[in-house]
Amino acid sequence: MNTKNNLENEKQPLNEDQSVNNLSENVQEVQEEVKPEAIETEQVVEEVPVEETTEPLSETEPVIEETTKPVVEAEPVVEEAAEPLVEAEPVTEEKSEPVAESEPVAEEATEPLDKPESEIDYHLEDANDDDSEEEEDEDEEIDENSVSEESGSTLMSIEEIVKQLRSLFEKETLQRKHVEEYKNQFYRSLRNEIESQKHVFTADGGEEIDFVANEPEIYTEGKELLLKIKEKRAELVAKEDELKEKNVARKLSIINQIKLLTETQGHEDFNKTYQDFKALQQEWSEIKLVPQSKVNELWKSYQRYVEKFYDLVRINNEFREYDFKKNLELKTDLSEAAERLNDETDVVSAFHQLQNLHQEWREIGPVSRKDREVIWDRFKAASTVINKKYQEHFEELRDKEDENLELKTAICEKLEAIDYTKIKSIKDWNRNVKEVLELQSQWRKIGYVPRKWNTKIYKRYRAACDLFFKNKNDYYKSLRGEMDDNLKKKIELCERAEALKDSTDWKKTTQEFIEIQRQWKTIGIIPRKYVDSVWKRFITACDYFFEQKKLNTSSRYEEENNNLLTKRDIVEQIKKIDPALKEDDALAQLHDLMAKWQGVGYVPYKMKDVSYHEFYEATEAQFDRLNVNKADRKLESFKSNITDMAKSGNAKNQLYFEREKLMRQFDRMKNELQTYENNIGFLSISSKKGNHLLDDMNQKVEKIKSELQLIVKKVEAIDAEL
Structure with a gap:
């Protein structure tokens, strides 16, 4: 979602009819809207102003949090539970003038940030940022694979690393960047230790395959410390989650109390009511952490009743004007501070400071209507400059x-x-x-x-x-023993297939052949000189059985006769292609008829070769008439054969065998091509004889290349059928 859309969402009014009583029922919906997995590190936080019956008193501006991914919702989503505290101050409503209006929202709030991917860790986390703990992957493994191989820092001694890990474990809080730093140092040291041992082992004449690392006790202690640190951090996160749930209950209580103030305002002293209201706002602002999924709905309910309080209570105009003036001074100071950030050389630091300024901005109340748009545009423009620099910085890192x-x-x-x-x-x-x-x-x-x-x-x-x-x-x-064993196993399978091929128990024997073929696939390679002969022996027995099974099925036999008639009819159509047609049209019609012929099912086995010969003669005659080159003809003919082969009872084995044969042919011709190319380099072109030999070899090279291209296309045709 881009920033412009976020701002448009900010302009949408909240439903006045929603009440705090349905907050719990809407939590599930909020969880679906603000998905935790979409907020892996830092979030773009933008506020939605609440629309009053007349005009809202409070104002809300977008607040940009540290982010690597855009937030799905327009409502603020801050893991640190920095709740949007837009305190709308009391004013006295005049008859001709509404109480107040929400802060004007510019067409663009902040520059849209194509944030760097959440998984990239540049160790830029603020050491005092509570978000950094939640953003971590709690399932992160403490092992060598999870640590980057490269590190720009100087490698410390293992004693110093373990000392730092002990110190880190004893601290009450654990910052991720510190854990990552010493974990990286530890595994770099461990790898160096292992490589050193391996070097000594091989230098003494040992084989690398026989090397077994001897891990010193200090490394074992280091691993145990890393595991303890991980467990300790998990405990801290659990405690924090418990605190968040308690904070939700506190905030719901505050919302209910503010709601009660709006309902009992006419029966009590206003000064006391106002002081109670301010105390509740102060208590709200002091509550920080809440579950990520509940921030949005809590904020909506809180803001709705704050607005309703100011709408129902007639506040003296002096309070209003005083608050407007005070808030304008504060927001002017924030705008100037944001503009000074442009001179900050550290882009990341400037961006983090900007987030703090935005947090302060959203906690300040509204300003007068005439100043509202001006002061927001000034602050927004300064924010845009910093956000753009931040975006460009991470785009450079991401590109690298x-x-x-x-x-x-x-x-x-x-x-x-x-x-x-x-x-x-x-x-x-x-x-x-x-x-x-x-x-x-x-x-x-x-x-x-x-x-x-x-x-x-x-x-x-x-x-x-x-x-x-x-x-x-x-x-x-x-080198040899395994291939000889495989050869014996495949010969045994050939003998089993030959013993079964004459069986007429079609169902049982079919299952036995399937099992034999499955076993064949599990057997490894055999000596090269036996590959073709053993395979042909095996496939011949398999094909014979399945062909006999097919011939003994009467309904299929009738279908095959019909297919034969259909194919012959297509052959006649091929022969009668109109000679007056343009070459492209005639060729398209020919390919269409060839595809139809290939799409027809089986023909009687004894007529298979005859049918194909008729088809081949008819297509060759048309190819000659249309001047189609030989390579394309061969490819079309080959595709036809492959299509027929794919329909046979043992299609996969036949296709794999054909593919293997083509790959061997490809390797042989490729070696032959390399030989010719090497010979060309030794020929002298200074004599007529040299020129003649060079031309002859170049012709052979081109021919081989053409054949190689044809083989590649044939292999692709086989792969399309597999």
Whole structure:
């Protein structure tokens, strides 16, 4: 929601008929409107003026709180329970003039802030800000993964770190930035200790895979202190929540008392009533923390009865004019203070100071009508300057972090893209280890990423590295034994399939074949030279059974005959495409008919090849007439085959086999292309013979590239069917 919309919401009048008695019933609605998860760190707080029967006496202005996300509601939402205390002072109403009016709300209150993401922690929290405790993720894990790898601060000794943690634990209050600082220091020190032990271990001739870290007792104490600190902070939060609920009850009591004052005003001495009212306002202002979800409704009810009090009580004009003058002086001072913030070099500090000024502004009562818009515009203009600087500051940080995220994501993708099936020798592994170590070095040089991505991207990076080194270690342990075992298992499955393929117990045997195929998928790789032969043996037995099952279903046989007639009719339509049609129109009609042919179901098995041959001859004739290149024809023909294959009883296995065959062909041709390109680099173009060979090789290179593109399209066609 942008700031302009927020201000428009401020102009909406509150319903006079609402009463404090329905406050509890409306809490659920408020919770749905002001969602806690939408307010993760700091909030943009804007007020809604209350409209009186004549004119409201109090005034409300938008108050900008520290924020990283826009607030959903226009009503103030402050975790510190800084309640909008807009005290409307007593005035005497004249017959020709309303009591007062709400503060004019400008078209724009403050610059809309595209706030930095709530998860980004720049350690900018005010040490005295109660909001900082609530804004934390209470489920935050105290472990190494939750701590940033990089830190700009100087690393302290582990003894000093543990000393600081002990001191921190003994304090009555715990500030998040202090906890984060020493937690980061602790895990940096721990990682350094482990790396040092590992270096000594490997330097003494040990294998990295055999290394086991020996954690010193002081690190164990540090971890225990961090856990205790976390538990202590959880207790503090629980106590604070209990206090908030008590404060809600107190504020409801104040609202009821103000309501009672408005209902009994005519029966008591006004001076006493007014003093009671001021005392209630003072008590309200002293109550700070309340649950986030109840701030909005409490404020509405409180403001409604404050306004009603001033509307019902005839206050002397001298009180009114005195309050207006006093409030104007206070608001002028705040405007000047806001303007001076433009000279503040620390943008974040200036923004925090501005929030304090806005809090003071909303606690000051109204000013006279003639001064109202002028003083608000002045204060708003000064606020806009500071908010704009604050927004630009965080946009710069966010852009840099987004760049860092892209760099780290690229490293993860490179690690994940390693094809372990191509690493066949120790030499290959050594080359890849060198590349991975270089990527790790690059990772350590990259700065922060957005906080919400910090753990995710690190886990992704760690998982990719762990997988690489695990595979490397496994390679040295076992090279051949596993593949030989897998070959034996697949041969056994082939024998089982061949023994079942002639069975006529269709239902039972079908389930057995499905189980055999499931087991086949769970078996790992086998020696390369046996891959094709074993697979063909297995798939032949499976296909034979399912084809026999299909032929023995009479209704399906009749349907297949009808499909054959339909396909032949489509072939005749292809042959009779009007030669007078434009080339594009004719080609579109041809593709449409081809799609229809491919969409027809099965034909009798013995007629499958005949039907396809008729279709192929008809389409080839039209492609020749329309001058369609060979590559496109091959692709269309291949797609037709794939469509038919996808309808078979064992579609997935056939498609996977075809895809695997294409990928092997792709690898072979890619290696061939690389060989030609390398040879081109050695040819001398200074002689006629060199030129002739160069031209010949260039032609071969282009042909191979074209074939590679066709293979890619074929693989994409298979993937679309899987």
